[in-house]
Amino acid sequence: MTEKKLRRSRQRERILELLRRTEQHPTAAWLYDNLRDEFPRLSLGTVYRNLGILVESGKVRKLDSGSTFDRFEINRGDHVHFVCRSCGRIFDLDVPETEEFQRAVLKQTGNRVTGHRIELYGECEQCRASA
Numbered sequence: 463m464t465e466k467k468l469r470r471s472r473q474r475e476r477i478l479e480l481l482r483r484t485e486q487h488p489t490a491a492w493l494y495d496n497l498r499d500e501f502p503r504l505s506l507g508t509v510y511r512n513l514g515i516l517v518e519s520g521k522v523r524k525l526d527s528g529s530t531f532d533r534f535e536i537n538r539g540d541h542v543h544f545v546c547r548s549c550g551r552i553f554d555l556d557v558p559e560t561e562e563f564q565r566a567v568l569k570q571t572g573n574r575v576t577g578h579r580i581e582l583y584g585e586c587e588q589c590r591a592s593a
């Protein structure tokens with residue numbers, strides 16, 4: 463492996479590590495801020511490129527949030543997201559899966575659900591406490 467390639471794969475490893483360690487669903491800019499000390503020659507574009515490769519390989523999932531910046535997370539399979547409208551944080555909700563809902567969909571419409579993407583919006587616990 464060339465030195466350049468080695469550096470690229472080191473950067474990807476570190477991006478994965480950061481994503482594994484955080485419960486936030488960070489933007490590329492957040493990742494960049496956390497890696498620029500370690501990799502002085504890193505650019506935001508490189509972070510995006512690395513994220514693109516990781517998304518393609520299925521290790522990372524991109525959350526399209528419409529007009530706002532894309533967020534990224536380790537691919538943990540289907541789960542429910544809570545988006546706080548006050549502070550903008552996105553986090554995973556550890557709530558029971560939606561089997562009952564899926565059964566209802568099958569029964570009422572004949573369509574079988576094989577995956578889901580659920581985003582709930584509201585005010586998080588922290589924001590509620592400080593209101």
Ligand SMILES: [Zn+2]
Pocket residue numbers: 546547548549550551585586587588589590
């Ligand atoms: Zn909040």
Ligand SMILES: [Zn+2]
Pocket residue numbers: 487535541542543553554
């Ligand atoms: Zn998530």
